[in-house]
Amino acid sequence: MLKESGEMKDRIKGGSYMLESKNVNVFYGDKKVLQDVTLQVPENTVTALIGPSGCGKSTYLRLFNRMNDYIENFRKEGDILIDGKDIYRKDAEIEELRKTVGMVFQKPNPFPKSIYENVAYGLRIQGINNKDVLDEAVEKSIKKAALWDEVKDDLKKNALALSGGQQQRLCIARTLAVEPSIILMDEPASALDPISTAKIESLIYELKQNYTIVVVTHNMHQAGRISDKTGFFYLGELVEFGDTKQIFTNPKNKKTENYISGRFG
Amino acid sequence: MNNARVNRIKDVLFKYFGIVCTLSGLIILAIFILNILIDGVQRIDWSFMSSLPSRFPERAGILTAWTGTFWIFCLTAAIAIPIGVGAGVYLEEYSKKGWLANLLEINIANLAGVPSIIYGILGLEVFVRILGFGASLLAGSLTLALLILPIIIVATREAIRAVPKTIKEASFALGATKWQTISRQVLPASASSIITGIILALSRAVGETAPLIVVGALAYVPFVAKTPMDEFTVLPMQIFNWVSRPQHGFTINAAAAIIVLLCFVFLMIGIAVYIRNRAQKKNPW
Amino acid sequence: MLKIKEYIIEKALFMCALITVLTTAGIILILTVEAFSFFRNVSLYDFFTDPQWTPLYSEKHFGILSLLAGTFLTTVIAIMVALPVGMGIAIYLSEYAPRSFRKIIKPLLELLAAVPTVVYGFFALMVVTPFLQNIIPGVSGFNALSAGIVMGVMIIPFISSMSEDALHAVPKSLREAAYGMGSTRLQTVFRVTIPSASSGITASTILAISRAIGETMIVTIAAGQMPGLTLNPLKPVQTITAYIVQVSSGDVQFGSLEHQSIFAAGISLFALTFILNSVSFWIKKKYRIQYE
Numbered sequence: 001m002l003k004e005s006g007e008m009k010d011r012i013k014g015g016s017y018m019l020e021s022k023n024v025n026v027f028y029g030d031k032k033v034l035q036d037v038t039l040q041v042p043e044n045t046v047t048a049l050i051g052p053s054g055c056g057k058s059t060y061l062r063l064f065n066r067m068n069d070y071i072e073n074f075r076k077e078g079d080i081l082i083d084g085k086d087i088y089r090k091d092a093e094i095e096e097l098r099k100t101v102g103m104v105f106q107k108p109n110p111f112p113k114s115i116y117e118n119v120a121y122g123l124r125i126q127g128i129n130n131k132d133v134l135d136e137a138v139e140k141s142i143k144k145a146a147l148w149d150e151v152k153d154d155l156k157k158n159a160l161a162l163s164g165g166q167q168q169r170l171c172i173a174r175t176l177a178v179e180p181s182i183i184l185m186d187e188p189a190s191a192l193d194p195i196s197t198a199k200i201e202s203l204i205y206e207l208k209q210n211y212t213i214v215v216v217t218h219n220m221h222q223a224g225r226i227s228d229k230t231g232f233f234y235l236g237e238l239v240e241f242g243d244t245k246q247i248f249t250n251p252k253n254k255k256t257e258n259y260i261s262g263r264f265g
Numbered sequence: 266m267n268n269a270r271v272n273r274i275k276d277v278l279f280k281y282f283g284i285v286c287t288l289s290g291l292i293i294l295a296i297f298i299l300n301i302l303i304d305g306v307q308r309i310d311w312s313f314m315s316s317l318p319s320r321f322p323e324r325a326g327i328l329t330a331w332t333g334t335f336w337i338f339c340l341t342a343a344i345a346i347p348i349g350v351g352a353g354v355y356l357e358e359y360s361k362k363g364w365l366a367n368l369l370e371i372n373i374a375n376l377a378g379v380p381s382i383i384y385g386i387l388g389l390e391v392f393v394r395i396l397g398f399g400a401s402l403l404a405g406s407l408t409l410a411l412l413i414l415p416i417i418i419v420a421t422r423e424a425i426r427a428v429p430k431t432i433k434e435a436s437f438a439l440g441a442t443k444w445q446t447i448s449r450q451v452l453p454a455s456a457s458s459i460i461t462g463i464i465l466a467l468s469r470a471v472g473e474t475a476p477l478i479v480v481g482a483l484a485y486v487p488f489v490a491k492t493p494m495d496e497f498t499v500l501p502m503q504i505f506n507w508v509s510r511p512q513h514g515f516t517i518n519a520a521a522a523i524i525v526l527l528c529f530v531f532l533m534i535g536i537a538v539y540i541r542n543r544a545q546k547k548n549p550w
Numbered sequence: 551m552l553k554i555k556e557y558i559i560e561k562a563l564f565m566c567a568l569i570t571v572l573t574t575a576g577i578i579l580i581l582t583v584e585a586f587s588f589f590r591n592v593s594l595y596d597f598f599t600d601p602q603w604t605p606l607y608s609e610k611h612f613g614i615l616s617l618l619a620g621t622f623l624t625t626v627i628a629i630m631v632a633l634p635v636g637m638g639i640a641i642y643l644s645e646y647a648p649r650s651f652r653k654i655i656k657p658l659l660e661l662l663a664a665v666p667t668v669v670y671g672f673f674a675l676m677v678v679t680p681f682l683q684n685i686i687p688g689v690s691g692f693n694a695l696s697a698g699i700v701m702g703v704m705i706i707p708f709i710s711s712m713s714e715d716a717l718h719a720v721p722k723s724l725r726e727a728a729y730g731m732g733s734t735r736l737q738t739v740f741r742v743t744i745p746s747a748s749s750g751i752t753a754s755t756i757l758a759i760s761r762a763i764g765e766t767m768i769v770t771i772a773a774g775q776m777p778g779l780t781l782n783p784l785k786p787v788q789t790i791t792a793y794i795v796q797v798s799s800g801d802v803q804f805g806s807l808e809h810q811s812i813f814a815a816g817i818s819l820f821a822l823t824f825i826l827n828s829v830s831f832w833i834k835k836k837y838r839i840q841y842e
Contacts, residue, residue, distance in 0.1 A: 065438060072362065095440045095552070103438040109431035112454055122439040125449065171435070178439055276736040283642025286635045290659055290706050297673050304676075351566030359560055360567070369567055371831065372574050378757065378827035379820065380764025382791050383577060385798070386816050390580045394804075411573050418570070442552060444559045465664075472666025475766035475791065479798040479812075501668040501767075508672050508771055516676060523669050534664055538657055 017081075018043040018182060018212040019064055024078035026059055026236075028071065033059050037078075037238045039231060046204060046213045048223035048244065051233035052259070057216045060233065061184050064214070065101040066094055082182065099126075102175035106187040108167035110159035110174075115142075115151050118159045118170055122178035137177050145173035146203050165196025172203065183207065185215040189222065201226050220260060224248050232256045298527070305520025313521060317487050318503070322514025327522050329486045330503035333402070334471055334529070336490055337499055340406035341413070341470045346463055349414050350452075353421025353459075358447055377415035384412045385479025393480055400481030403493040408476050413466040420462020424455035457544035464537040468530050474501035500526040581820055584813035591807055597814065603777040603793070605811045606800070612811060614818055616777035620694065620787035621819075624769050625762040627698025627783060628705060632758060635702075636709025637751070643710070644717040645739055656711070663707040671771030674700035679772060692774030692786035701768050708758040716750025717743055753833040760826035764819065766791035790819045 019041035026034035034056045041047050049057040062068045063080050066087065080087050087097050099122075110118050117124075119138045128134065138155070142148045147169040151162070159170055168188060175183060185204070189197040204213060204226050217223050223230050224244060231241040232255075240247060240256045251257040316326025356373075360366045388408025398404040428451050436446040452459075477499060484506035486498040500522055507519035589597070592612045600613025639659065643652050679696040683689045689696075720743050728738040744751065766789075774786025775796050788796070794812045802808045 067434065067438065070437075095442055098438055098440040105431060105434060105438075107431060109429070109435045111432060111435065111450060121436070121441075121449070125436075125439070125441045125445045174435075174439065272734045272737065276734040279736045279739075280642070280646050283638050283646055286638030287642055287647075287655060287659075289635060290639065290662055290703070290710075291655075293703055294658075294662055294665075297677065300673070300677050301669075348566045348569055351563045352570060355560075355563035355567040359563060369570065371828075373570050374831045375824065375827050376570060376573060378760055378764075378823060378830075379577065380766070380791065380823055382764070382766045382794050383581075383816060383820050383823075386794070386813065387573070387577050387580060389798075390584075391576055411569075414570060414573070442556050444556050468664060472664075472668070474666070474668045475770075475795060478795050481798070484799070501666055504668050504672065505767065505771065508668070508675060519672055520676075523672060526666060527669065530664060530666060531661070534661065 017041055018083060019214065020079075020081040020084075021060075021063065022079045022081070024060075024063065024076065024080060026056070026063070026068070026077075027073075027075040029073040033236050035236045039238055039241055041212060041214060041229070043212050044208060044210070045228040046208050046215060046226055047229045047231065048227035049214065049216045049231050049233060050218065050220055050223050050259075051239075053218060055233040056236040057231075057233045058186055060238075061186055061214060061216045062103075064182070064184055065098050065103050067103065069094070099178050100180050101182045101184060102178060102180035104168070104171050104175055104183065104185045104188045107191050108164055108171055110162070110167050110170055112158065112160055114156045115159050115162070115170060116155040119174050119177045122174060126178075141173040141177040142170075144176050144207070145169045146199065146206075147173055163196070165192050165199060168192060168196065168200060169203065172200075176207075180211070182212045182214070185213065187216055187218065190218065197222075220248075232259060234259070301520045301523050301527075304517055305522075305524050308517050308521035309524060313518075314525075318485055318498075322512055322518050325507075325515075325518055327500065327503055327525065329489055330498050330500045330522065331525060332489045333482075333486070333497040333499045333502075334526075336402050336493070336497065337406055337409065338467060338471055340402060340493060341409045342463075342467055344406055345410035345413050345417055345466070345470075348410070349417025349463070349466075350421050350459060352414070353418045353425065354447060354452075356418065357422045357425045358443070358451070373415050373418055377419070380475075381412055381473055382475040382479060384408055385476030387411065388476060388480045398494070400483070400496055401494045402490055402497045405477050405480050405482055405497060405499075406493070408480050409470040409473060412473065412476060413470050416466040416469065417463055420466070421455075421459050424458030424462065425451055427458065428454045457540050461537045461541040461544075464533050464540075468533040468537070471499075471533070472501060472526065472530055474499075474505050477502060478505070500529075577820065581813055581817040584810055585817045588807070588810035588814045591810075592814070601779050603788075605808045606797075606802075610807070612814070614790075614815070616779050617788060617790045617793055617815060618818070619779050619781065620769075620773065620777060620792070621763055621789040623694045623781055623783060623787055624698040624701060624773055624789055625759060627695060628701035628762040628765075629755070629759060631699055631702025632705045632709050632762075633755060636706045636758075637713060639706070639710040640713035640717055640751075641739055641744075644714045645735060645743065659707050659710060662704060665704070667704065667765060667767040668771070670700050670704050671697075671767045674768055674772035686784065689784045690774070690786050692772060692776070693784050694773050694787045695783040697769045697771075697773035698783065700772065701762055701765055704765070704768065705758045705761050708761055709754050712754030712757065713747070713751045716747040716754065719750065720746045749833050749836065753830045756826050756830040756833070760823045760830070763826070764791065764823050766795060770795045790815045794819075 017040040021037050021039050024034060024037045025032060037060060049061060051057050059068060064082065068074045076088065082101065111121060116138055119141050120134045123134060123137055142151065147166060150166060159167065162170060189200045192200065201222065204215065207213060215227065227244045229242065230244040230247040232239045232247065234255055240251060240253045247256065248260060251260055313326045315328050316324060317328055319325040356369060360369065385408060388404060392398045392404035392407045393400055432450050432454065433446055436450045482502050483496055483498050484502060486496060490497045504519050504522045507515040597612055597614055600611050601615060602611035602613050603616040604611045643655065674696045678700055679691065679693065682696055724742055724746060725738055728742040769789045770792040773789065773792065775788050775792060776786040777788040780787065793815050797808065797812045
C-alpha cells in the first residue's frame with residue numbers, strides 16, 4: 001500500500017522513468033505552444049494533466065505517441081523518452097511505438113465496423129488473423145474495459161449503435177487489445193454523461209495496476225479523484241508538477257492556486 | 266403603399282418565372298424522350314439486338330454496337346478505376362502541400378474542362394500511332410479512361426475528405442501504418458461515395474462519341490469484337506452514323522439505338538443515385 | 551519489410567497522380583509539334599486573317615476565323631438559352647422552392663447533363679430543326695440556331711447547379727439583414743444575394759461557355775459542315791470541333807496538310823477552353839477563400 005500523503009515512492013523501471021520529457025519546446029510554425037517542459041512519469045501510476053483550454057496539455061500528451069507528427073509545421077526541441085529511449089530518434093518505428101503507447105481520444109471514435117472488428121483491428125494490422133487468438137484477445141480486452149456483460153451477446157453489432165459511454169469503453173478495449181504498457185487519455189470523459197464518466201473513472205483506477213496512464217482533463221475534480229500525480233499547464237508551460245494531493249491542498253505556485261480555486265479557467 | 270404592392274407582385278411573378286424555368290428543363294427532357302420512344306420503340310426486337318449492321322435499314326441491327334459498348338465499358342473501368350482512385354488517394358493522403366500539390370490540383374481542374382475531342386487527338390497520336398494499338402478497343406478505352414480520370418479523382422478525393430479525421434487518428438494510434446489505415450479504414454468508409462462517382466464517370470464514357478471518332482472507331486463493323494485489339498464500334502457511333510443518313514428507316518434505327526443507349530446510361534445513373542442515397546442514410550457522420 | 555511495402559505503395563499511387571500531368575503534357579506536346587509542322591506550310595498571318603477555311607477543297611484556304619465564327623455563334627445562342635433559364639432555376643431552387651421539391655428536382659436536372667451528346671444531336675436535327683422551319687421561314691436543314699438551342703438545354707445544369715451552390719453559400723445573416731430593412735424576396739435576391747454570389751455565378755457561366763465551345767456532336771449533327779464568316783443563325787455553319795470530326799471520319803491521309811490542319815484547329819480549341827477554364831478556376835478559388 002502506498003502512503004496516502006507525503007512523498008509517494010516512485011516506481012522506476014530499470015533506473016529510468018516510464019515517460020520522460022526533457023526541456024521540450026514545441027512550435028506550430030512560428031508559434032511556440034510548449035515551453036521548456038520537463039516532467040517524469042513513474043510506472044503504474046495515473047498522471048493527470050490539467051489547465052485551461054489551449055494551454056498545451058493535449059499537445060504535450062500527443063508527443064508521447066507522436067500524434068503531432070501529422071500537424072503541418074509541427075516542430076519539437078528537446079527529448080521525449082519512453083523507458084529511457086528517445087522516441088524521436090531517427091530509426092524509431094512509429095508503428096512499434098504506438099503498440100507500446102495506446103491512446104484514447106476525447107470523443108469516442110469507434111470504427112464504423114462491428115464491436116468485434118473494432119477490438120481485433122489492432123491485432124489484424126499486425127498480421128494476426130487466427131480466429132482463436134483473436135476471439136480470446138477480444139474477450140479479454142472487452143472484459144478489462146468493463147464492457148463484456150453489456151455486449152457479449154452481440155459482438156457482431158455495429159459499434160456505432162452503442163451509447164457514447166459504451167463506445168468510449170470499447171475504444172479503451174480496442175487500445176488494450178494491442179497490449180500497450182502506457183495509455184494516453186485525452187479528456188476521455190468530457191463528451192460523456194455523469195454515469196458513464198464514473199464508469200470510465202473507476203476503469204482508469206483498475207487499469208493502473210498494469211498500465212502507466214496519463215490523462216488530460218479540464219475537470220479538476222476528476223483529476224483529484226483518479227490521479228496520483230498532477231501537472232498544471234498554463235500558456236504552454238508546466239507551472240507545477242507533483243503529487244495530486246499536494247497540488248490540490250498545498251500548491252506552491254500562485255497560478256496553480258488560482259486555477260484550483262476556480263479563479264480562472 | 267402602392268410601391269410595396271408593385272414589389273410584391275413582381276416577387277410573385279418572378280417566382281412563377283423560376284417555376285417555369287425549372288419545369289421547362291424537365292419538360293424538354295420529357296418531350297425529347299417521348300419523341301424518341303414514339304419513333305423507335307417498335308423497332309426494338311430481338312433481331313434488332315442480334316443483327317449485324319446492314320445497308321438496308323430493316324435488316325440492320327446493333328449487335329456489334331452494343332457488344333462494343335460493353336467492351337469499352339469493361340476495359341475503361343479496368344483502366345480508369347485503379348488509376349483514378351490511386352491518384353485520388355495520393356492527392357488527398359500523401360501529397361504534401363507545396364508547388365507539386367498545387368500543380369497537380371490545377372492540372373486536374375483543367376483536365377476536367379478539356380473538350381473530349383482533344384482527348385481523341387491525344388489518343389490517336391499516343392495509343393493508335395506511337396504505341397501502335399491501331400484503332401482498337403484498347404486504344405479507345407485508354408482514351409476514354411484518360412477522359413474520365415479527373416471525374417474519378419475528384420469524386421475519390423471528396424469521398425475520402427468526408428471520412429472523419431478521428432477514425433484515421435484511432436487507427437494510427439493503434440500502430441497502423443498509413444496504407445493499413447487507408448486500405449482498412451478510409452477506403453471502406455468512403456467506398457459508396459467513390460463507387461457512385463465511378464459509375465457516373467463510366468456513364469459519361471459510355472455516351473462519348475467524338476473522341477472515338479478521332480481515334481478511328483468505325484461506323485461499319487461486320488463482326489463482334491473478340492479481343493481488346495479488335496476494331497470496334499459503339500452505340501453512340503452507330504447512332505451518329507444512322508443520323509447522318511437521309512433514309513427514314515435509318516432515322517428510326519437511330520431512335521431505337523438511342524433508346525437502348527439511354528436505358529443503359531439511365532440505369533447506371535439510377536444505380537449510382539441509389540448507392541448514394543443508401544449510404545447517406547447509413548452514414549453516422 | 552513493412553517499410554518497403556509502404557514505400558512501394560506510395561510510389562505507385564504517386565505514379566497514378568503523375569499520369570494526369572503526363573496527360574496534359576501529352577496534349578500540349580502533340581498539339582504543338584503537329585501544329586508546328588502545319589504552320590511551316592501555312593503562315594500564322596493567313597491563319598488568323600484569311601476569311602475562308604477550305605482545306606478539303608482543291609483550292610485550299612486555312613482561315614480559322616470561319617470556324618471560330620461558327621463556334622462563337624453556336625456558343626452565344628447556347629448561353630442565351632442556358633443563362634436565363636439556368637439562373638432562373640438556381641434562384642428559384644435556392645430562394646423560393648420548398649426543400650423537398652428541391653431534393654427531387656436537382657437530380658432530375660442533372661439528367662440533362664447526363665444524356666449523351668449524340669442523342670441531343672439527333673433531337674436537334676429531327677425535332678428542333680423541323681419545328682423551327684415551321685415557325686421561321688428560311689431555316690436551313692442544318693443551322694446554328696437549332697444546334698445552339700439544344701446545346702443550351704444541355705448546359706443548363708452546369709449553370710443552375712454551380713450557381714445554386716454559390717447562392718446557397720451566401721450567409722443567411724446577409725439575407726436577414728435585407729429582409730430586416732423591408733425588402734421583398736426579389737429585391738433581396740437581386741440586390742444582396744446575387745451580388746454576393748457573383749463570383750461563383752461568373753465562374754459557372756465561364757465554365758458553361760467553355761463546355762459549349764468544346765461540345766462536338768450536337769454541332770456536328772445539326773449545325774452542318776459549312777465554314778463561313780457568318781453570324782446568321784439560320785444558315786449552316788461549322789465549328790472547330792465539327793471540323794475535326796469531319797476530317798477524322800473521312801479518309802484523309804496521315805501527315806498530309808489537310809490532316810495536320812486538325813491539330814491547328816485542335817490547338818486553337820485547346821487554347822480557348824484552357825484560358826476560360828483557368829479564369830473560372832481562379833475566380834472560384836478566390837471566392838472559396840471569401841466564404842470559408
